[in-house]
Amino acid sequence: MRIRGTTAAEIAGSVRDQVASGELAPQSSLPPVRALAAELGVNRNTVALAYRRLVEAGVAETRGRGGTVVAAVPQLAREGVGVGVGGDRIDLASGNPDPELLPDTLAAARRGDYNRPLYGVPAVDAGLDAWARADFAEDIDRPFRTLVTHGAVDATERLLDSHLTRGDLVAIEDPCFLASIGTLRLSGYRSAPVRVDGAGMRPDALRAALEAGARAVVCTPRAHNPTGASLTAERAADLRAILAEHPQVLVIEDDHFSAVSARPYHRITPPSSARWALVRSVSKFLGPDLRLALVAADAESTVHLEARLSAGTTWVSRLLQHIARELLLDPRVHELHERAREVYARRSGLLVERLHAQGIEVPHRPDGLNVWVQLDVDARAAVAALAQRGWAVRPGHLFSPDPAAHPGSIRVTSATVTEPQAQAFAADLASVVAELRSSAG
Template identity: 55%
Template sequence: MPDQPITGTTAGEISASVRDLVGSGGLRPGDPVPPIRELAAELGVHRNTVAAAYRLLAAAGVAETRGRHGTVITSPSPLAGEAAANAGLVDLSSGNPDPALLPDVDAALSRLGYRMRMYGSEAVEPRLARWMRASCAPQLDVPFEVSVTHGAVDAVERLLVANLTRGDLVAVEDPCFYASAGTVRLNGFRAAPVPVDTEGMHPAALRAALDAGARAVLLTPRAHSPTGVSLTAERAAELRSVLADHPQVLVLEDDHFSAVSRTAYHRATPPVTRRWALVRSVAKFLGPDLRVAVVASDVDTADRLAARLRPGASWVSRLLQQLVAELLESDDAAAVFDRARRGYADRVDALRAELAEAGVETPFPTDGFNVWVPVPEGPAATVGALREAGWSVRDGSLFMPPGSTATPGLRVTASRLTRPRAREFARCLAATRSS
């Protein structure tokens, strides 16, 4: 209990008192606040008033209710991110593309001829908008606007915050990209996990999440991380049918592997959806340091996004946008992307073949450069054993949203994996799991 008393006679006053105690250090993360009946009796107010105060604290992200364990003060935990493997280990964990399959940034910079832009300039580089319109026009059957954000994670967070309030339910893939789960959690939303099978997000489970009140859906149409699954045309049609019954729901599609995907884009958003966005970032095929995502969306969603990207506040650097546009429109772009597409496909196919030869199951058809290896008994021991043997892989627990029912596993990044090294890893993994 806090050393200083909680005060107030209204929900707002009680909530403000608790927040003041948190700000002064009188209450720290993990500390409990008094039970509702106890604090109501102490303050001489109805217990509903205290309950309302605690709901305000939860909505503000200051506290959370833990059932029988009462209400405790919270602290935001950092978002997980990709990290390089420990020195001396073979890196199959970092999620990085192969630098040899990325375009020549230095050459693009030398061609750019950039001139400094000032406040009041257009927020979106016209060449980048033109690229997005050309790439989306055959795939979108509704009018759309183009925006630019600081990468896909930035786009998803801004779009969710612009359209939802704390406590809203968001349907996410299960397993899902770790940053998606983190963004949902840190902004006070609740995750509704929707299982993923070999064709993508499961329609019946999505319908159940929507019937439970989900106000947004976040899905990956291609090269889903961590499984590598891409939506089939049939599954996309099923999802459109489900979503058509909920036109008010925000639908976000994170198409992060677009330029180098080996599968076609199949749209999951139906034409009746009022608020939607298709996000295409460039980190996976231009380089992780180019933090740009181009967003196609309906007009209202574009306006909401623009309100959070006003020039003079946090618009995306026009230098960065022009460099990305130059790389996307260069004479050799198609050849560079085709080489990357074939390279990653060959490497993940080789890894899956070697794992199969060693008796290790990889149930998902893989696009991108990550392979998912189920470990029903839990991945921690396998990750540790592989580390001892000189391999660094990603513990799949990171990709499990709250309430996940997915089989635990490992995410293995094959972006730079040669066939002999894939064979060596597969045999090591098989031996580790059989010991």
């Protein structure tokens, strides 16, 4: 490796050229700042600035005392992928909704007035926009506009990219949605984990993240994935009061389970927030393949999103919008959502009850598709032992920016669990815990 240059731009360019040519492989260590400065005959501040530009560009990453290394594409966990389900193993890991509780998208595609739109048409279906504005108006008491994005993850990523730069600090729940971790890592943002309890984000943890310099907050107001927690009215008020002290912070609320949640929506965005967005995807109740989310946001954020989603570039398929509109306006789908709300609540409650009967406590009654179980044994060992008994679940550390966090927690997807399965799983988990306690003792 031979890095050349006498200015920060030349040094950074030399490193980038070697990364592009393969001379510098991912995870390769760059020379210490002082050593490279001496070798090139330049001030150490020049090398430090070059390294900072490489980090900002995502070419390198800093590891404290470990120095600066060439960045690699992060290996990220995803929902429904790599959980090892197969054969006789029962899937309590994927995080998916029950297919039987999703409407018929193909039938909806054939209904209505879809007219094969061409370039230049409005980016948002008028009927879907009207439905979304009415839906959001029930919860937002200030002016807003609605847009359609390619799902909640797409909306969150575009909103963050519109207002932040690489290296900025973002407050996210801990544990949190898998895709949130991936979004932050791939975009080069730093995570400020905010611990979650049964009532949602903890106020003291949010305050600490904001005082540490967080420039954005991403919060799930209900049916939090992975814990199933939902904000109470009191907790939401506490969080609003804290955020009111930081009006410059971007607030994103990801209300992903809106149509089938058993809990009310409680808003954390205070009136003083200048930049905010409420995101409601349709994946959990219309189908994961409908890559679509409805977004209500302040005027500035809407302009930024609109520029990135303008017709002729990356607007969301009007066919997908047509399907979503037909489904959301269909009374039969509303009835299906009512049923799904009851079924998901009953199944998660059933699993919690069976776990309690085995002496495994779940501290709060969850909403959504998953149950978060805290154990006093190593979660990875428990997951492996459960796999041998025919169960697929996910270890808690996957749902945190810190891989050392939540060593005794597992996430169990309850969306399709039956009563016999809940009974058998609870018994097997209790047996696994007892065995691991015995071996540890």
